[in-house]
Amino acid sequence: MKRRDFLQSSTKIAIGAGIASMLPLDLLALKKRIGANDKINIGAIGINGMGWADLTALLKVPETQLVALCDVDKNVLNKRVAELAKRNVQVKNVYTDYRKVLDNKDVDVVIIGTPDHWHCLIMTDACAAGKDVYCEKPAGNSIIECRSMVDAQQKYNRVVQVGQWQRSNxxxxxxxxxxxxxxxxxxxxxxxxxxxxxxxxxxxxxxxxxxxxxxxxxxxxxxxxxxxxxxxxxxxxxxxxxxxxxxxxxxxxxxxxxxxxxxxxxxxxxxxxxxxxxxxxxxxxxxxxxxxxxxxxxxxxxxxxxxxxxxxxxxxxxxxxxxxxxxxxxxxxxxxxxxxxxxxxxxxxxxxxxxxxxVDNGLDLHAVNFIDVVKSRKVSDLHCPIQAGAxxxxxxxxxxxxxxxxxxxxxxxxxxxxxxxxxxxxxxxxxxxxxxxxxx
CATH class of the missing domain: 3.30.360.10 (Dihydrodipicolinate Reductase; domain 2)
Structure with missing residues (x-):
């Protein structure tokens, strides 16, 4: 929370089409200008498909850093760790159980890129653990799950963005x-x-x-x-x-x-x-x-x-x-x-x-919007809050x-x-x- 408080009072990074379209490698130099204590720490759960695309987009935002990867498939984990190492991104924690990500006190933001039947459980657990969430679509795998996800966001007052990135185009x-x-x-x-x-x-x-x-x-x-x-x-x-x-x-x-x-x-x-x-x-x-x-x-x-x-x-x-x-x-x-x-x-x-x-990259801009709201805590500024996704x-x-x-x-x-x-x-x-x- 101290890290978030600092970020809320800091000057926002200008977000234009140029930055939104830059590759992760291109942004590494820009990221170095921000101190280690100023970061928003990311834990990514499910990193084989869209979860990996979401993580890549979020790591383009200068204020972010990766602290945890999680996937039930160690083959996927090893592949992603190797790919990140080529970008000079070192992963501090690697898990196969998502609950260890939520137990990690350094994690501020959780990406949920798992199959749909896991979205509701992980999102509600993440909110209860005090994490903000970027959840892949569809929000829930049933109508009742969608209700539970909205209830969890409201009860724990977390920032929850659903990955319907076209809303940012x-x-x-x-x-x-x-x-x-x-x-x-x-x-x-x-x-x-x-x-x-x-x-x-x-x-x-x-x-x-x-x-x-x-x-x-x-x-x-x-x-x-x-x-x-x-x-x-x-x-x-x-x-x-x-x-x-x-x-x-x-x-x-x-x-x-x-x-x-x-x-x-x-x-x-x-x-x-x-x-x-x-x-x-x-x-x-x-x-x-x-x-x-x-x-x-x-x-x-x-x-x-x-x-x-x-x-x-x-x-x-x-x-x-x-x-x-x-x-x-x-x-x-x-x-x-x-x-x-x-x-x-x-x-x-x-x-x-x-x-x-x-004219723009919707996924990149969706990630920027999410991080902006993680800093500001103005949930109404989200392009796709859990209410809309549900x-x-x-x-x-x-x-x-x-x-x-x-x-x-x-x-x-x-x-x-x-x-x-x-x-x-x-x-x-x-x-x-x-x-x-x-x-x-």
Missing amino acids: KHYRDAIDFVKTGKLGQVRLVKAWAYQGWMKSVPKKPDTAAPEGVDYKMWLGPAETRPFNENRFHFNFRWYWDYAGGLMTDWGVHMIDYALLGMDSPVPKSIMASGGKFAYPDDAEETPDTLTTVYEFNGFNMLWEHATGINDGPYSRDHGVAFIGNNGTLVVDRGGWEVIPEKINGQLKMEAVSRQKA HVATVCQMGNIAYRTGKKIFWDDSARSFTDSDANKLLAAEYHNGYKLPTV
């Missing part, structure tokens, strides 16, 4: 600002989609012993105990209900987040979904490779689509959000945004807006629940539950192996 913000001008006219339909042609079939593989160096029991955590299978480990955990929610929660939280932002939307009144394993019916995945979900809100519908093995989605984009109004349609993706006017009898109903390209994760979970029940389901916001008993059975993730759903 200027062009996304500009696009939403345009939607809210009203120039599109009444927006009655919003489309969000992810067509991922590079995601191919996952062939079935036999169960085996866990690789040497992997603490598989810890990796499973609250998930159901099953024999180790390579298909369920590392990246492909996304396609199994035990650990995640497929493309709906992987890409959906990014795209649907901006759909909700543009429409200032709370929660839907009803949800229905249809899809399945249409592309690869006999492969190893559980979650649908093809899905269409319709959300009913007051005054408009939102449509979510995803498909693996196909690149050419709506508006010839493999991902994006489209706000379809009476006067025109705004389409935004990670590369930029544009407005396509409606044309009636040869007359345009509004002026076109040519493609406005992305909101969109909840909406995405609703879509998966509609798919899994095979019903059109209705949400009772006053009761914070569905009107259907089968849907309500899926509100909470089932915990195993002696773990219990966190309650705050």
Whole structure:
């Protein structure tokens, strides 16, 4: 806390596109200008995929330093330690159990880059331990988990940023600002989609012993105990209900987040979904490779689509959000945004807006925003606080629940539950192996 108090009174480092785009090696010289006692100490938990990307982004911020790495796979740990050594970054503490990171009094900030089924437990434990948290998306692996995560942040008054880094991109913000001008006219339909042609079939593989160096029991955590299978480990955990929610929660939280932002939307009144394993019916995945979900809100519908093995989605984009109004349609993706006017009898109903390209690095700026708030303690300045991350994760979970029940389901916001008993059975993730759903 003394270190944070000092940082709150220090002069902020100017954050421009130049610094945000610099490589970690380029920033080492800049970091040396700040004394050892002025640092924000980072402990990274889960460093194989996005956790490593998040750590790399946070280490670009001059006030930070790494003091602990944690992963259940010692092979990943050894790889990351070697990569950091090449950058002259020495790791003081290396763990395979996340609780040792939380017990380390030197750690100020925790990165959670684990599979989804671990997010809630680690985040709530981290808040209780007095740590600020940068948590990968989706926030929770169930609607009830999302609630617990919000409750933990509020109870312990911690800074919690969810890794929906598009909220830090200027062009996304500009696009939403345009939607809210009203120039599109009444927006009655919003489309969000992810067509991922590079995601191919996952062939079935036999169960085996866990690789040497992997603490598989810890990796499973609250998930159901099953024999180790390579298909369920590392990246492909996304396609199994035990650990995640497929493309709906992987890409959906990014795209649907901006759909909700543009429409200032709370929660839907009803949800229905249809899809399945249409592309690869006999492969190893559980979650649908093809899905269409319709959300009913007051005054408009939102449509979510995803498909693996196909690149050419709506508006010839493999991902994006489209706000379809009476006067025109705004389409935004990670590369930029544009407005396509409606044309009636040869007359345009509004002026076109040519493609406005992305100009910055959203992940880097998201990391900067997080550290700024760790210093200032102004949680309202976060670009994606846990409340926002939990909101969109909840909406995405609703879509998966509609798919899994095979019903059109209705949400009772006053009761914070569905009107259907089968849907309500899926509100909470089932915990195993002696773990219990966190309650705050």
